[in-house]
Amino acid sequence: MPAHPNLQHFRTTDFWFADGNIILLVQDVAFKVHRGQLVRHSDIFHDMFSLPQPVADMVDGCPWVQLHDDPGDVLHLLRALYDGLYFTKPTSGDFCAVSAVLRLSTKYLIEHLRLRCLVRLEADWPTTLGGWDSREHQVTAGTRYCPREQFPHPILVVQLCQELGLDNILPSALYDLSRYGPRKIAAGATTVPALLSRRSRAIALADPIDPKSVIVRLDLPDLQAVFRGREHGQRFLAAFIEQELSGRSISENCANQHHANGHYCRESYYFIMLNLLRAVGGIATGRDADPLFSLLQAVEMLSRTDFSDGTRHCGLKICASCKEDFSLAVAKARQDAWDQIPTWFGLQAKATNYLARIVAAKPRV
């Protein structure tokens, strides 16, 4: 324990209750809160506050403890404990509260808050292909794809996953990041220091353009893993084109098989192939190296009617049977791709049991 603290050296916030009965000292910030409110949700706080403290050592008439956390994180935790943690309209700014509360609810074993944060994170960084598709759908308005309004930069999420051992969320965060061009991936994320853990803040770089912002970059091994994953994704799509589109046979029940040996359906496959080839180089949509998206587009081409034959709008003349046949091939490929993502980013070897690690972790107070 440090020497008897002098409150004049501490800042306070709105978490300074006149009828509070425990003082938390966190770096240069003091919180006067209610022991029962904290003890009710955390055995760690219960044990911490049960240590007897001499009356002479009280501060503002209360016992006190020093927490080795970030004051901003503690403020978010107290808000969540006193006011609840709600995300009515999810935005990328929620990451500040989610990461802070997750960090401390993990450390202080506050299960209901930890679960709420994990549910929110998994909604944004899904662990299933269905979840991923619905996430992508949510942030697509027409042809406009605007993920950053709702989700924080994936580098921030990757770092949080690594810090807290969230191995299940890491693959979708890495996949999301790998869809950027290499230059953008290497450039890192520009963000405000409040969104970072102390560890990340310590290694963040000053932003030469905006003094209020910092730049967070992946370290070299992680950067290499992202580039490797990106290459795997591109190779996957190239292999799909080779195996499923190049010279694809018409389906067994092709309705066009008696007309020029299924010419319309073969021509449709060829058209889809040409479009996918554009996507391999990331020039079709500006979304580089996103096999899940490109494959979805391939299926959507089957029912689009906005192609042009030079004089009017039209759709592909592929028959229903070939459509179904190809749709099934794409669905299987997308699931295969999703299942392979952890391998693409070299994650298998690192996978550990998250719950076991949490139980084993000793709180540092």
Ligand SMILES: [Zn+2]
């Ligand atoms: Zn056909």
